[in-house]
Amino acid sequence: xxxxxxxxxxxxxxxxxxxxxxxxxxxxxxxxxxxxxxxxxxxxxxxxxxxxxxxxxxxxxxxxxxxxxxxxxxxxxxxxxxxxxxxxxxxxxxxxxxxxxxxx
Numbered sequence: 001x002x003x004x005x006x007x008x009x010x011x012x013x014x015x016x017x018x019x020x021x022x023x024x025x026x027x028x029x030x031x032x033x034x035x036x037x038x039x040x041x042x043x044x045x046x047x048x049x050x051x052x053x054x055x056x057x058x059x060x061x062x063x064x065x066x067x068x069x070x071x072x073x074x075x076x077x078x079x080x081x082x083x084x085x086x087x088x089x090x091x092x093x094x095x096x097x098x099x100x101x102x103x104x
Contacts (some may be wrong), residue, residue: 002087002094006080017081019088024048027086037077040069041061044081052082058098077091 004017015032026049030041037079043063052060062085066078076099 002084004080004084006077008076015077017084021083021088026088036070040065047085049085049091052085053091
């Protein structure tokens with residue numbers, strides 16, 4: 001199992017993503033305070049990891065549903081979901097990532 005813990009930023013919402021491989025598919029569970037991510041999570045329960053990690057061919061399901069449900073393109077949650085899928089499917093090693101935003 002792989003886990004992403006995401007604090008989205010100014011909205012203050014936290015999201016936890018768990019991803020686990022079952023045969024050739026990756027099962028996803030998402031816990032969040034964000035109503036938009038909750039709606040997305042109802043449909044995003046299982047993905048093909050090979051489709052999710054690439055922009056070649058079809059758009060990853062995570063991003064299709066992000067377009068459908070999320071009002072902000074800058075939301076980091078979809079990327080965090082895909083990172084959990086990558087790790088669960090052994091296509092990436094677990095490593096924290098950060099985006100630091102400041103106004104100067």
